[in-house]
Amino acid sequence: MLQAELKKIYLTQLEKLRKTDDGTYRDALADIPDITTHAFVVCGVRRCGKSTLLQQFVKKLNKPFFYLNFDDLRLLEFSVSDYAVLDAVIEESKSSLIFFDEIQAAAHWELYVRQKLDQGFQVVLTGSNASLLSRELGTKLTGRHIVKELFPFSYSEYLRFAHAQKGIQSFESYFQTGGFPEYLKLNNSEVVMQLQKDILYRDIAVRYNVSDDKSLQRLYVYLASNAASLISPSKLKTVAGVKSHTTILDYFSYFENAYLLSLVPKFAWSQKAQSLAPKKVYFTDIGLIRTAGLTFSENAGHILENFVFNELRRKYGTFDDKQIFYYSDDTCECDFVVNPLFAPQCIQVCLELNLDNTGRELNGLLAAMDFFKVQEGLILTRDSRDLFIKEDKKITIMPAWDYFG
Numbered sequence: 103m104l105q106a107e108l109k110k111i112y113l114t115q116l117e118k119l120r121k122t123d124d125g126t127y128r129d130a131l132a133d134i135p136d137i138t139t140h141a142f143v144v145c146g147v148r149r150c151g152k153s154t155l156l157q158q159f160v161k162k163l164n165k166p167f168f169y170l171n172f173d174d175l176r177l178l179e180f181s182v183s184d185y186a187v188l189d190a191v192i193e194e195s196k197s198s199l200i201f202f203d204e205i206q207a208a209a210h211w212e213l214y215v216r217q218k219l220d221q222g223f224q225v226v227l228t229g230s231n232a233s234l235l236s237r238e239l240g241t242k243l244t245g246r247h248i249v250k251e252l253f254p255f256s257y258s259e260y261l262r263f264a265h266a267q268k269g270i271q272s273f274e275s276y277f278q279t280g281g282f283p284e285y286l287k288l289n290n291s292e293v294v295m296q297l298q299k300d301i302l303y304r305d306i307a308v309r310y311n312v313s314d315d316k317s318l319q320r321l322y323v324y325l326a327s328n329a330a331s332l333i334s335p336s337k338l339k340t341v342a343g344v345k346s347h348t349t350i351l352d353y354f355s356y357f358e359n360a361y362l363l364s365l366v367p368k369f370a371w372s373q374k375a376q377s378l379a380p381k382k383v384y385f386t387d388i389g390l391i392r393t394a395g396l397t398f399s400e401n402a403g404h405i406l407e408n409f410v411f412n413e414l415r416r417k418y419g420t421f422d423d424k425q426i427f428y429y430s431d432d433t434c435e436c437d438f439v440v441n442p443l444f445a446p447q448c449i450q451v452c453l454e455l456n457l458d459n460t461g462r463e464l465n466g467l468l469a470a471m472d473f474f475k476v477q478e479g480l481i482l483t484r485d486s487r488d489l490f491i492k493e494d495k496k497i498t499i500m501p502a503w504d505y506f507g
Contacts, residue, residue: 103184109191111176116169124161125154125283126255126263133250134159134226138198141215141225141243145235146252147361147386148305149297151283152228155252156201159226168197172211173204180207185214192223199224206234212242219246231305233359253361254387255281256416257409257506270485273503277405280389294389298322298362306356317342321353325363325383326394330404330411332380333365361386364415369427369439382428384411402484403453406502407437410451410482413506414440429470434462436470446474450481455488455499464490464497471495480505 128151134142144152153171160167170188172180192200200218205211206229218225229235239247255263257276263286266272279286285293302322307315321342325333335350342350357363363386368379385391385408395401411426418425418440429436429448438449448470452463467479477495482502490497 103180103187105187105190107176108184108187109194111174112168112170112191112195115171115174119153119157119169122154122157124158125151126259128155128158128252129256129259130155130250130252131158131162135248136163136224138219138222138224139246141219141227141247143235143239143247143249144226144228144252145232145249145361146228146230147254148230148301149282149284149293150252150254150361150386152230152252153203154283156203156226156228160199160201163199165199166195166197167199167201168192168195169201169203171203172207177207180209182210188214198222200226202227205229206231206238212238216242216246230361231309231359232361233355251361251416253281253412253416254389255283255286256413257281257503260286261507268503268507270501270503273501273507277388277409278392280387280392282387282389285389291389291393294387294393298390298394301360301362305360310352310356312353312356314344317344317349318353318356321350322357322362323394323396325357326385326391327396328404329383329385329391329395329401330407331383333383334380362390364411366411366438367424367427369429369442379430384408384415386412388412403451406453406482406484407451410438410449410502410506413502414438414449429466429473431469431473434466434469436466439470439474442474446476448474448476448479450479451483451502452481453484455481455483455486467497468492468495 144155146152200223205227215225260276260281261268261272282294302318303315306312307318312318321338324341335347338350339347354365358365364384365381366384367376367381370376388405388409391405391408414426425441427439427442429439436448437451440447448467450463450467452459455463463481467481471479479497481497481499482505483499485501486499488499
């Protein structure tokens, strides 16, 4: 690649970035360190606002920067030999702050990033494939990187975007749309539908050489229609139309790596017991469920549970170090156990408590509280409040929007 070509790509991308709206302030902005010793890596699903976050960080620092997005058709042929050209363009820009967007598309990027760190540059990266990033970061950039996961708008960020007040009315709006910024700006669900198609085909089917992309789509739609449900790979072969449950496991990992969904394990002291038990599936954003699932109107309780998971994931979970589980014994279940080894929190989710389900929900939560030896538990609802005390145990019942808003 010629230096003039790369410079032109850089300048056109930079101009486009500068013309982009600054967007809604993201909570993650406070977590980006102003350091040169480590690369800062922002990971997340496509279109969740990573580039906008970079722009907000630039405004905060108020100093010259170099920006290059590798998810560009003009950079499809970018190879290792082109890094020398990139060096020349960066040097010409006279910037010590470098942003590389969608870095996983560049070959051997981790070696180049390490070189720039050694030269004293400040480097910020974004990527939308957890596996590729963690593998390269864990080998060539060990001890030289800090990772932050970014998701679509949380409920509190949605409130800032919509200039709305915390409450059931604003929550009902968020509950219908989710938090993808572009979807909210355009008020067009096609944005999220096309995004999922792009990820399934380009980021998964093409990247992993999945020849039967129809089976991939069938499984994805089924999972979206059954969010917050227990799933077992061996039982999904027929659904997807594949012969081996190993293929299903591969598909699961592809979905997780692309930040489309997360699989939550059952808590067990034994790793083997954890791996053998069914997992619960949650999607990265409510909008994915609303646009890909075949049924959702009767599953409002499951969507509320998915919302709670997303808020917990933002606070406690990471791709590599999961701290969120569900609890189950022979008779009952608790939806979430957070930080089970250090400061356990037991959380049950129920759309609305009534005569038919109150006993079941309380029993599942109390069983988990007994197991983890905690005195306080939480039931998150759509809009109910109450307090339940049994012997030495206290259970607070409150709206999920109030707890996280």
